Amino acid sequence: xxxxxxxxxxxxxxxxxxxxxxxxxxxxxxxxxxxxxxxxxxxxxxxxxxxxxxxxxxxxxxxxxxxxxxxxxxxxxxxxxxxxxxxxxxxxxxxxxxxxxxxxxxxxxxxxxxxxxxxxxxxxxxxxxxxxxxxxxxxxxxxxxxxxxxxxxxxxxxxxxxxxxxxxxxxxxxxxxxxxxxxxxxxxxxxxxxxxxxxxxxxxxxxxxxxxxxxxxxxxxxxxxxxxxxxxxxxxxxxxxxxxxxxxxxxxxxxxxxxxxxxxxxxxxxxxxxxxxxxxxxxxxxxxxxxxxxxxxxxxxxxxxxxxxxxxxxxxxxxxxxxxxxx
Amino acid sequence: xxxxxxxxxxxxxxxxxxxxxxxxxxxxxxxxxxxxxxxxxxxxxxxxxxxxxxxxxxxxxxxxxxxxxxxxxxxxxxxxxxxxxxxxxxxxxxxxxxxxxxxxxxxxxxxxxxxxxxxxxxxxxxxxxxxxxxxxxxxxxxxxxxxxxxxxxxxxxxxxxxxxxxxxxxxxxxxxxxxxxxxxxxxxxxxxxxxxxxxxxxxxxxxxxxxxxxxxxxxxxxxxxxxxxxxxxxxxxxxxxxxxxxxxxxxxxxxxxxxxxxxxxxxxxxxxxxxxxxxxxxxxxxxxx
Numbered sequence: 001x002x003x004x005x006x007x008x009x010x011x012x013x014x015x016x017x018x019x020x021x022x023x024x025x026x027x028x029x030x031x032x033x034x035x036x037x038x039x040x041x042x043x044x045x046x047x048x049x050x051x052x053x054x055x056x057x058x059x060x061x062x063x064x065x066x067x068x069x070x071x072x073x074x075x076x077x078x079x080x081x082x083x084x085x086x087x088x089x090x091x092x093x094x095x096x097x098x099x100x101x102x103x104x105x106x107x108x109x110x111x112x113x114x115x116x117x118x119x120x121x122x123x124x125x126x127x128x129x130x131x132x133x134x135x136x137x138x139x140x141x142x143x144x145x146x147x148x149x150x151x152x153x154x155x156x157x158x159x160x161x162x163x164x165x166x167x168x169x170x171x172x173x174x175x176x177x178x179x180x181x182x183x184x185x186x187x188x189x190x191x192x193x194x195x196x197x198x199x200x201x202x203x204x205x206x207x208x209x210x211x212x213x214x215x216x217x218x219x220x221x222x223x224x225x226x227x228x229x230x231x232x233x234x235x236x237x238x239x240x241x242x243x244x245x246x247x248x249x250x251x252x253x254x255x256x257x258x259x260x261x262x263x264x265x266x267x268x269x270x271x272x273x274x275x276x277x278x279x280x281x282x283x284x285x286x287x288x289x290x291x292x293x294x295x296x297x298x299x300x301x302x303x304x305x306x307x308x309x310x311x312x313x314x315x316x317x318x319x320x321x322x323x324x325x326x327x
Numbered sequence: 328x329x330x331x332x333x334x335x336x337x338x339x340x341x342x343x344x345x346x347x348x349x350x351x352x353x354x355x356x357x358x359x360x361x362x363x364x365x366x367x368x369x370x371x372x373x374x375x376x377x378x379x380x381x382x383x384x385x386x387x388x389x390x391x392x393x394x395x396x397x398x399x400x401x402x403x404x405x406x407x408x409x410x411x412x413x414x415x416x417x418x419x420x421x422x423x424x425x426x427x428x429x430x431x432x433x434x435x436x437x438x439x440x441x442x443x444x445x446x447x448x449x450x451x452x453x454x455x456x457x458x459x460x461x462x463x464x465x466x467x468x469x470x471x472x473x474x475x476x477x478x479x480x481x482x483x484x485x486x487x488x489x490x491x492x493x494x495x496x497x498x499x500x501x502x503x504x505x506x507x508x509x510x511x512x513x514x515x516x517x518x519x520x521x522x523x524x525x526x527x528x529x530x531x532x533x534x535x536x537x538x539x540x541x542x543x544x545x546x547x548x549x550x551x552x553x554x555x556x557x558x559x560x561x562x563x564x565x566x567x568x569x570x571x572x573x574x575x576x577x578x579x580x581x582x583x584x585x586x587x588x589x590x591x592x593x594x595x596x597x598x599x600x601x602x603x604x605x606x607x608x609x610x611x612x613x614x615x616x
Binding site: 054056060084085086087088089090093094096097098101102103104105106107115116119120162165166 | 444506507508510511512513514515516517518521525526529530
């Protein structure tokens with residue numbers, strides 16, 4: 001059984017300006033110990049999916065309209081806030097995008113790490129601080145700095161503290177929402193490597209949300225490409241990177257400069273992400289798709305499994321697939 | 328390792344903040360001034376050369392001299408003694424009424440801002456109704472309803488300051504609650520009470536502390552106005568505002584009757600403001616150099 005299974009998850013925001021369809025029928029599974037990369041442009045619904053799993057979608061205006069979030073066979077969408085509080089931090093943890101604002105400025109980092117521990121484990125204050133010190137050492141910060149405030153740390157160090165908080169109760173699933181976006185490139189590599197090591201040591205599964213395919217290539221086992229609230233292609237790292245089958249995925253790869261080839265110009269994907277309040281009829285990528293056929297704008301394509309574990313939401317994947325092989 | 332970590336934590340909590348405050352020379356001056364005031368006022372039965380209601384018509388309306396440090400009033404009462412005794416009433420009213428305002432206004436403001444929606448609408452409209460009445464008139468009507476006396480004056484002044492504190496707290500909390508660390512603490516399983524008390528409250532205190540230190544000063548003057556129209560402190564009990572208004576009619580010929588109580592009020596307000604600024608700088612780690 002998979003640790004986490006999202007089945008047909010749909011999350012909408014009901015605002016005065018209309019219904020924002022952030023996540024539409026998303027299906028995704030995360031096995032024990034696996035790292036799944038969730039890749040997509042800004043506004044693709046990645047963060048909403050993450051908040052949905054934690055049952056933290058701001059309500060109002062957000063609402064999980066339909067679908068199931070099966071965590072170890074239990075549907076998190078049906079749990080009440082009290083039950084969810086036990087799960088958050090202990091079973092499922094989240095790392096936020098910006099470490100500068102994800103820590104409380106008036107509490108010491110020791111206080112903040114100890115807080116999670118004390119919330120979920122029956123430990124005395126002193127024991128919780130001892131454990132917090134261990135966590136700090138584990139992310140590579142000397143435990144003497146337990147009594148310091150967030151502003152006394154650099155950005156990369158703060159992200160380490162955030163990671164220490166997230167992992168303090170050894171959760172089974174870690175959701176990392178663009179954990180390295182706010183960091184320098186040099187620090188990015190360090191933090192990613194550390195997250196990977198810790199994940200392996202603790203046997204934690206991870207959902208890594210990012211828009212950086214390079215980060216995905218370094219860390220993930222499985223990849224899911226998200227577009228306008230849907231997963232358009234998913235599969236193993238190899239499936240996505242070497243046997244690209246969806247036109248959108250292909251477009252993403254073509255937008256990255258290659259070291260091997262001498263390209264004068266990149267081929268960006270034309271147009272913009274559709275307004276989530278009025279998604280196009282049929283396939284939501286069709287207005288931007290270079291392979292578009294008449295039928296695309298009429299009906300929503302089915303998801304097909306083109307190889308074991310490799311799913312594509314495009315009936316014309318063969319065209320894309322062939323082109324990719326030529327490269 | 329852990330022992331060391333624990334002790335370094337303790338130091339940073341208490342001692343470091345105290346240190347930061349002590350570095351601010353003006354704030355320390357303010358604190359010393361206020362402590363001196365409180366000591367003088369607290370020890371008034373020992374220090375005051377005369378009783379606060381001791382009348383002596385032979386020395387009525389005397390200018391300051393060695394026998395009467397701040398002169399005497401129209402009934403020959405020693406103004407210096409009356410200032411000392413009056414300070415007890417004034418300072419108590421100032422501090423306790425601000426406490427009442429902070430507690431009621433603060434909890435209303437925090438709840439409104441944190442929960443938002445219908446809770447906020449209802450609570451803030453109630454505050455708006457309170458705000459529509461000028462605070463001095465509100466205090467007058469409360470005092471008139473409850474009757475005069477020190478306790479009722481404190482309640483009246485406290486209630487009339489609720490809207491201010493509710494507003495200050497609300498705006499501070501609104502800007503805090505959308506910060507990512509609040510979401511982060513929710514994501515590790517913290518409940519509403521914990522988030523409010525441990526994360527939001529300490530972060531929104533900085534503007535409130537400054538407001539409260541000014542508020543003590545304002546409460547002292549509001550209480551004085553109440554005494555002036557005969558609703559607050561009843562004669563012969565001395566109170567700084569009452570002393571001021573009592574000497575008002577003699578201001579042309581005997582200015583010492585209002586100048587000295589005025590100086591007492593001014594020094595207290597100054598001390599409180601200096602302390603407020605110093606506290607804000609010390610308590611807020613974001614302002615650390």
